[in-house]
Amino acid sequence: MLAQELVLAHETIEDATDYESVVNAIQLEWIEQALHDTSKASIRRRRLPAQQAVWLVIWMGLQRNKSIKEVCSSLDLALQPKPQDAWSRVAPSVLTDSRRRLDEAPLA
Template sequence: MVAEVDPAWIEQALTLTGTVSLRRRRLPAERIVWLVVGLALFKNEPLWLIVQQLGLACGEGAVPAPSVTVQARQRLGEAPLAALFEQLAQVWGATAPPESARFQGLRSYAVDGVVWSMPDTTENRQAFAGGRSPSGDGA
């Protein structure tokens, strides 16, 4: 997914929302956006590990303390991420996906490791099917 996000779009989102790093920080705004993307991809990993694995800290030395990343995310706010989402939705949504790529009439870009719980009724089983294992049907 990271290859699908053009770094210029991040700069554009930051510019559109007036979010700029006035001074050079260890974690400037554009790198915090990448951190949020990393949080979505590596949701079970601690912040410091994501910063380290993605090489987000500027300068030499150790990875910033988790409190620094939390403060940086708060400074960034949600506006640049919303602008980036709109940009991605426009680009990725430019071509209509085949009907098989839709879920309940909505575009589905990716679903991984998600489980939706619902009552085990005849209607739901007809609409959504159910789990299956070698020992038979599941709920």
């Protein structure tokens, strides 16, 4: 079910700059269900929550020619709250740690 939508999404964004059609094609319930089924949902507050990590992995698959940093910048996922309630860019190590923590199971 999700695989067909991802193929369609990849065709949609290959040369596009507007990702809204892809976000609309992927139901949020699928992401929540994938995290729930694999016990990967974020219980504590993380710098990059599990839901955002799933989107990161999906977009990395759709935009293989871009780095993690570039994908996050295009999705505005690269923002995290600081203790002072200010926003700043997430360090690349946070993105890598988040992807590693998520594992491939939710997307398999």
